[in-house]
Amino acid sequence: MTFFQKTIKLPPVPRGFHLITPLVADAFPELKALKQGMLHVFIQHTSAGLTINENADPTVRHDLERHFNHMVPENQPYYKHTTEGSDDMPAHIKASLVGSSVSIPITNGRMNLGTWQGIYLCEHRDHGGPRTLVISAFGH
Amino acid sequence: MTFFQKTIKLPPVPRGFHLITPLVADAFPELKALKQGMLHVFIQHTSAGLTINENADPTVRHDLERHFNHMVPENQPYYKHTTEGSDDMPAHIKASLVGSSVSIPITNGRMNLGTWQGIYLCEHRDHGGPRTLVISAFGH
């Protein structure tokens, strides 16, 4: 078994759901060395997350953003964590709903995703700035 | 360390939450070879997901389905991704809420689940068809 690990920095993106599959694959050519294995992508932030969803129609990403805003609204009367702006506490909640990592099987040197699957960066802040990922892969 | 990987196809099920623990265990006898390890189950779809929840009382599965429909309703006025039917966009959102994979420790050749835990296939489409899982396990 082999183990690879690398830290990469993503450029800032606007609030919303963003497809980053090619970015991860390009930053991590180590993937190609594994016949069978696992890829783990971890985001080192608490107001952004990672998920897997449809890689084709951009309206899926639009609707996810709209519905997450509906399900986790800003300015709820019971929020106490409000000093960093009205988008901050909802961002923390959304981050726990999607999670901080995705793990994907590797087969024959590639992520073994379904035809329509891609990795999303879920940016929940209005101005989240650059985001750091720790990417790990292992297998043989 | 050893690494096993296999793709299996699940038969179509109706929309809802379905217990699939025995199905995964039976399809993957390689588990028994590992004294300590990890099992990773990954679904290659974006309108269905996987989660771990109660393996006994079927009303838990019923109530999960009802509440997910309440939390992520069909026909929201802001949905733009509507051409594949009113159950499609909610299915994408629900898939990101539960996630595309579960990972479970392996101890003495078995999934080391709690007494009441089982693996659920979360089928969010009305007619999702067969679903493909990629199962990986590693350890020693």
Place this chain on the structure above:
Amino acid sequence: MTFFQKTIKLPPVPRGFHLITPLVADAFPELKALKQGMLHVFIQHTSAGLTINENADPTVRHDLERHFNHMVPENQPYYKHTTEGSDDMPAHIKASLVGSSVSIPITNGRMNLGTWQGIYLCEHRDHGGPRTLVISAFGH
């Protein structure tokens, strides 16, 4: 590659989100043996979960608890799983929303978390009692 695994029991905590990072690190000194690897923390229960969120301001934990109660209320008219108390079915739903495990990269003998990240025990029952975690780590 090396593989470590250990079961630990957490003392009972009140309903809410609780920071347990030091508890996990202290219970699992095996971490220090790994230069590069993965940590997997798994909870063997279906009415409690694990997530990663902000480790500093306790109002984040407060607001998460308040918003989860808003998003998954008790006593919904469609709940059928009601015999174990009004906090039980919401606890199952919340457990699937946050998930049963977190996985974190290990770098130079430590969890490679972001500055503000910590592991939360999400206790969704009023009186959940002690909770059992299975902790696994592997790498080289």
